[in-house]
Amino acid sequence: MTEEFSRVAMLVAPKRIELRRETPPAASPGGIVIRVRAALTDGTDLKTYRRGHPKMPMPTRFGHEFCGDVAAVGAGVTAFRAGDAVMCVHTAPCGTCYWCLHGQEELCESIMPAMVLGAYSDSLALPKRIVDRNCYRKPVDVSYPEGAFLEPLSCVMHSLAMLAPVAGSTVVVLGNGAFGILHALLLQRRGVDVLLFGRRAQRVAFARELGLESFYTGTVAMRDLILERTEGRGADGVIECTGSPEMWEAAPSHVRRGGTVSFFAGLPGDARVSFLAARLHYDEVRLLAPFHFTPADVRAAFDAIAARTLPLSRLITHRVRLNDIVDAFTRLDAGEGLKALIEP
Numbered sequence: 001m002t003e004e005f006s007r008v009a010m011l012v013a014p015k016r017i018e019l020r021r022e023t024p025p026a027a028s029p030g031g032i033v034i035r036v037r038a039a040l041t042d043g044t045d046l047k048t049y050r051r052g053h054p055k056m057p058m059p060t061r062f063g064h065e066f067c068g069d070v071a072a073v074g075a076g077v078t079a080f081r082a083g084d085a086v087m088c089v090h091t092a093p094c095g096t097c098y099w100c101l102h103g104q105e106e107l108c109e110s111i112m113p114a115m116v117l118g119a120y121s122d123s124l125a126l127p128k129r130i131v132d133r134n135c136y137r138k139p140v141d142v143s144y145p146e147g148a149f150l151e152p153l154s155c156v157m158h159s160l161a162m163l164a165p166v167a168g169s170t171v172v173v174l175g176n177g178a179f180g181i182l183h184a185l186l187l188q189r190r191g192v193d194v195l196l197f198g199r200r201a202q203r204v205a206f207a208r209e210l211g212l213e214s215f216y217t218g219t220v221a222m223r224d225l226i227l228e229r230t231e232g233r234g235a236d237g238v239i240e241c242t243g244s245p246e247m248w249e250a251a252p253s254h255v256r257r258g259g260t261v262s263f264f265a266g267l268p269g270d271a272r273v274s275f276l277a278a279r280l281h282y283d284e285v286r287l288l289a290p291f292h293f294t295p296a297d298v299r300a301a302f303d304a305i306a307a308r309t310l311p312l313s314r315l316i317t318h319r320v321r322l323n324d325i326v327d328a329f330t331r332l333d334a335g336e337g338l339k340a341l342i343e344p
């Protein structure tokens, strides 16, 4: 019944989603069409839902974490066939621009303009560049919802590739949303001593259930605790996952001399932050700001999912059918849960 049309969730105004019926997309040369089996929400989608997105005029399709089956392949596709279960991300670098040729594919000049949005739908067409670089056959023991973690995990892999934490070091993660928790889980598996801070008590308890050392910023003196845990030095690294200017500005005070601060969560385009110059110069505190990911990061994320050592399904706090997508966003908007699973 969904063969004759494809349902797609359109954000028509802030906090207003309409489910529309469209002619199913066709596969472009070298491209594929995915029949979506699982899509996940993330913080960017929630922000878009609340106030729209500066680069996506409404009405807009949205959603970019998905997993599904190949419904059709375009001319020249040999790596995949109709019926294959696949894990893909929604972008891929061009491979020919200045940045692609200089090892910074995450900054490819067309990676963002060419991204594919619309995971909250029955089907999604992916272009050749994504099929060639960033699609994998889904292992049978990985579920579709787990497979949909490929994109968020790719972001985290890029972040960790830049930070390059060493086993035995102490890293502070600020913010206990899905990205903070994913960072903490991966760091912990690399032998890093991770301290996860957040201001939602419920999520602190949840992170502890996952085996993480998690603290509620409402009751714990963050700086004292960090100093106590590092013989008074400060943390080796801090990863900022809250996206608040106050947390950005405070982050350098949590690392030791020679430590590294990584700003994972972005701020609005016109935001400015300031830091104490002496901390950066005399204390050699390094600042990083990882953005997006490269095909190598996607590969690392695929390997991590295929290894099945991360409790990914537990990060999904509610699931709804595509027809009830409004319910999922209403609950997330009210601050409930972590990630919602949308199943066509």
Ligand SMILES: [Zn+2]
Binding pocket: 093, 094, 095, 096, 097, 098, 099, 100, 107, 108, 109, 110, 111
């Ligand atoms: Zn490029």
